[in-house]
Amino acid sequence: MRDSRETFVNHAFVTGYPVKHSRSPLIHGYWLKQLGLEGSYRTHEVAPEAFFDFIVSLRNGQSGYVGGNVTIPHKELAFTLADRPDELSDEIGAANTLWVEDGLVHATNTDGHGFTANLDERCPGWDGADTAVVLGAGGASRAVIQAVRDRGIKTIHVINRTQARAQELADRFGAAVHAQPMQALSEAMTDAGLFINTTSLGMDGSEAPDIDFTVMRPGSVVTDIVYVPLKTPILQQAEEQGFPIVDGLGMLLHQAVPGFEKWFGKRPEVDSTLRQIIIDDMARHA
Ligand code: ATR
Numbered sequence: 001m002r003d004s005r006e007t008f009v010n011h012a013f014v015t016g017y018p019v020k021h022s023r024s025p026l027i028h029g030y031w032l033k034q035l036g037l038e039g040s041y042r043t044h045e046v047a048p049e050a051f052f053d054f055i056v057s058l059r060n061g062q063s064g065y066v067g068g069n070v071t072i073p074h075k076e077l078a079f080t081l082a083d084r085p086d087e088l089s090d091e092i093g094a095a096n097t098l099w100v101e102d103g104l105v106h107a108t109n110t111d112g113h114g115f116t117a118n119l120d121e122r123c124p125g126w127d128g129a130d131t132a133v134v135l136g137a138g139g140a141s142r143a144v145i146q147a148v149r150d151r152g153i154k155t156i157h158v159i160n161r162t163q164a165r166a167q168e169l170a171d172r173f174g175a176a177v178h179a180q181p182m183q184a185l186s187e188a189m190t191d192a193g194l195f196i197n198t199t200s201l202g203m204d205g206s207e208a209p210d211i212d213f214t215v216m217r218p219g220s221v222v223t224d225i226v227y228v229p230l231k232t233p234i235l236q237q238a239e240e241q242g243f244p245i246v247d248g249l250g251m252l253l254h255q256a257v258p259g260f261e262k263w264f265g266k267r268p269e270v271d272s273t274l275r276q277i278i279i280d281d282m283a284r285h286a
Helices: 024-034 048-059 075-081 087-092 111-122 139-150 163-173 182-189 233-240 249-255 257-264 272-284
Strands: 011-015 040-043 067-070 097-101 104-108 131-135 155-160 177-181 194-197 221-224
Touching: 011 024, 011 257, 024 040, 024 257, 024 272, 048 075, 048 097, 048 104, 067 257, 075 087, 075 104, 087 104, 087 139, 097 257, 111 139, 111 221, 111 249, 111 257, 131 139, 131 182, 139 155, 139 163, 139 194, 155 163, 155 182, 163 177, 177 182, 221 233, 249 257, 249 272
Parallel strands: 011 040, 011 067, 131 155, 131 194, 155 177, 194 221
Antiparallel strands: 067 097, 097 104
């Protein structure tokens, strides 16, 4: 009898609209090769009006996929349509990782894991801060706020241009989270131990506001979830003012780990070669 485990090849996807610029195939392709696995991981563009049918095709096995990643603009819909969203994705209201089990589509959100694993790798002890400041209240800030709260940071100030959006997140994520207007930035940063930019300010070389980081505790970690450019204007300023900085590329790499393990059965490592592959790709498309 043939052992089906020897011949079974798993296929996974990243879906979005558009999705052709996704770097996820580079990440998963690297790990498949490194671990000597026979699976595949590819982009699968799905228009919003076709997303429901795509989920159905996952559920009934017609797609041939064991699961995959979901990116903009499908993260909320993926959560809504999944049969078994987990608690993390339920609180965020969006999913970035799907897998099929017993004919049901399961969903989670690994962005928060990516965020904390990046800081754990680059700045161990970052979670000793009592107070964190999160700049931005968009979709990307949700997983960050959840992750920081779940690591036990007692006070989280969410500062946003549109304060109502910050308030919505404070209501969603509980008593540790406080919504503040932009004018309160300096006050909120005073004596804080962690600063996180989740806005698009400074992305792709655009303008960023001047920020005085020196009101924070000495040695406070400053991080940005944007990774294009790798050293954003906000990180540049923090570094010039003497603060340790962590760029956002590691978050992209680490958020991919749990999905890979689900689909292909082995937990991969984020290493410096993988990081360099993405940096080289960024340079090619600069
Ligand atoms: P994402 O899902 O990537 O977080 P988003 O939901 O569009 O994207 O959120 C972008 C974030 O950047 C928001 O916090 C946004 O502030 P508003 O909620 O007030 O729109 C913030 N942002 C974008 N451009 C900005 C600017 N020029 N000044 C201040 N904040 C800005």
